[in-house]
Amino acid sequence: MQKTWHTVHGFDTAWVPPNVGMVASNQQENCDSHVYVMYHGTSKQAAVDIQRNGFTPSKVGMLGAGVYLSRDIRKMVLKVKVNVGRVKVINKKGHDMQYNWHTHGFDTAWVPPGVGMVPSNQEEDCVYDPKRIKVMAMLDVANLKK
Template sequence: IYEWAEDDFLPVGVTRLTTDEPENGRTYVMYHGTTRESAESIWENGFQRSSKGMLGPGVYLSRDLKKAERYPINHPDEDRVIIKVKVDVGRVIAIRHQNHPLQETWSSYGYDSAWVPPNCGMVKSGLEENCIWDPCRIHILNLIKPQLLIFCRLFFSIL
């Protein structure tokens, strides 16, 4: 069994998740789940904007560690890594339902990031999702690797 561990120390100027909705111009800690190979590439070269996705092109992250630890879906735990980042979200738009008029085009309207609220029906897990248009807004803090939990059983016998 694997578990994800993270320290509780936030970088200076970073906001802990205390509000439901990301606020314009704030910096948050976010997470991105990926494979070890992809994490190494991102560590070396930075994030690259995806060409597609539920919110269109961008870098997909979440302020919820539980969301990131699910990715990549159906991939072995021992080959997963979570990238912990800090993100200046800039101007944020909330996309609260499927087929929102700006669901995939928000960046063309001057928004820097899009946010899907938890439990709005857009994400199967019910967890929030963020999409950041410009990877330069994202600064990698560290990599979180799963840690193997070893369970030991001691058997005592009475002779």
């Protein structure tokens, strides 16, 4: 499936984790300027508002200002497509660009899974400009809590 994940199997995203021998640097594969399917967890009312008016970036958070998303489908209330642009990997608490990555020319900050920054130990993304995000689908919000 290494070369057919999209065309044959219909997946939107393939990820090469670090230290699996597929990337010469043993780091994750560069994902700058790629489009990925991600998910956004939120309340029923916020999901409806986002559908109508688009995302409003948070002013503060683990990675500073931006829209917080994940490739973890368990967070799904909204399914989105994101052009990540230039990505900064933030792989530890206290990283020197944890809150100011955007002022260094990055469009997205990414916390890899398993680095201890996200309580679920999953990955997290913060996209500075909401224009990079397009809502694709929303769960049946009738069943969501307010």
